[in-house]
Amino acid sequence: MEKLLKKKKNDERRDEILDVTINTLANEGYTSLSMRGIANRIGIHLSTLQYYFPTKRELVKSTIEKSIGSMVRMMDDIALSSSIVPEKILRKALKLHLKSCRDPVISKLFIALWAMAGHDEDVNLALTEVYKRDCQRYSSLIKKVRPQLSKKSCENKAILILAQLEGLVLFISPTKPFASKIRVLEKQLWISTDALINTS
Numbered sequence: 001m002e003k004l005l006k007k008k009k010n011d012e013r014r015d016e017i018l019d020v021t022i023n024t025l026a027n028e029g030y031t032s033l034s035m036r037g038i039a040n041r042i043g044i045h046l047s048t049l050q051y052y053f054p055t056k057r058e059l060v061k062s063t064i065e066k067s068i069g070s071m072v073r074m075m076d077d078i079a080l081s082s083s084i085v086p087e088k089i090l091r092k093a094l095k096l097h098l099k100s101c102r103d104p105v106i107s108k109l110f111i112a113l114w115a116m117a118g119h120d121e122d123v124n125l126a127l128t129e130v131y132k133r134d135c136q137r138y139s140s141l142i143k144k145v146r147p148q149l150s151k152k153s154c155e156n157k158a159i160l161i162l163a164q165l166e167g168l169v170l171f172i173s174p175t176k177p178f179a180s181k182i183r184v185l186e187k188q189l190w191i192s193t194d195a196l197i198n199t200s
Helices: 002-028 035-042 046-052 056-080 086-102 104-117 121-145 151-172 179-197
Strands: none
Touching (some): 002 046, 002 056, 035 056, 056 104, 056 121, 086 104, 086 179, 104 121, 151 179
16 A cells, blocks of 8 residues: 555656646746756755656656657557558548647647757657657558558658658647648648658
8 A cells, every 4th residue: 555655656746747847848948948947846856856757868758758648549549440441540640640739738848849959969869769659650550551562661651741740830839820721731731641652
């Protein structure tokens, strides 16, 4: 019983650290992110923060994973569904991804992370890991849709699809200039994705 209570308390503290990190990045930008700064915002010692996240890279990676965790779990559940045809699985995954791109907190978070990645190797490596997994996920979905494509071709197509999705954050998140055109842009995304997947 004592172990369960300790684990619960540790999980709560971990979530609190990640929530503060997400909010700090989304609302104040990348210049506000430091291990000491996050510890101060929560009111804990730096050593306590480092108990949960020994390095900034681990903190950033866990922050990214928490922010997109529910989307990733839903995408994985869809991908495992054997009752849906592969084209619909891919489209559902793309819709989920697009929905997360429009989320105001997630979009601000990723814009801050992209800005940091150019100057901070820990953030760059954490984002690289996330995008590699995303590319693998999309590559395997593309392979199910077009089994005749080579693994390399599926990977290249996945990179281009992911680049389109992530790039749309700059245009369609709620405070951006083309947010009102989401339906038109979504339709265009399906057309370009279908065209990309159906070329050799």
